[in-house]
Amino acid sequence: MLLADQDQSWKEEVVTKESWLQGPLKASCVSDGAQTGGATLEEGAAELSVPHQAVPHPSQLYGQLPKFQDGDLTLYQSNAILRHLGRSFGLYGTDEREAALVDMVNDGLEDLRRRCGHLIHHKREEDKAQYVRELPAHLKPFETLLSQNQGGQAFIVGDQALPPPALQISFADYNLLDLLLNHQVLVPGCLDPFPLLSAYVARLSARPKLKAFLASPEHVNRPIFGSRKI
Secondary structure, three states: OHHHHOOOOOOOOOOOHHHHHHOHHHHHHEOOOOOOOOOEEEOOOOEEEOOOOOOEOOOOHHHOEOEEEEOOEEEEOHHHHHHHHHHHOOOOOOOHHHHHHHHHHHHHHHHHHHHHHHHHHHOOHHHHHHHHHHHHHHHHHHHHHHHOOHHHOOOOOOOOOOOHHHOOOOHHHHHHHHHHHHHHHHOOOOOOOOHHHHHHHHHHHOOHHHHHHHOOHHHHOOOOOOOOOO
16 A cells, blocks of 8 residues: 555565465474464465464564565564655654654554454454444544644644645555555444544545555455454
8 A cells, every 4th residue: 555655566475375374485484393273364465473382484584474575675574564664755754753653653553453353363252342342442542643633634643834735644644544444344334433534534545546556456355354354
């Protein structure tokens, strides 16, 4: 999403569940004696998580994906990759204060993403109902942050003294948009109580390059949390 909106080209290699469980990639990432039961794969996002008992191969840090290659720089861990892209494309705020706020927003998003991922993979009905009940409280902070920046008409972080056209999107905006779009599928109507978040999703999704990417088969056919739904 970030790369598409920044008009960058990239090559994505998707690792399927079958290739991970049966192919040589697993052997290169996890030692033969490691515990591998319960590994979960988000196929469309080429992301893999393995149990904490797994011992990573020296050539595959942490024994998991995604892996990001930028020239001679190889990165693992989704948020390290996001921050690298943020620095590379000027998507990390305009000063240290804004960078700190971008980090805060992104960390808050990852807390919610972990809650949702844990819930979906465990599939306990009582937990699902509780998650849906508590979701407004988890979304409210992002509505509040938007309201504090240009009355919710700009991005999640930015110089409040500048008019909206001069404000710069951050990597946290892409992460927030992705999570909100996923939740609109997982919990339809979840943004109805949040007019600023609803307008934010519509506004960012209408950015020409983002709009084209969101309509592309690569995105449309990408499963949400491994195609599991609440």
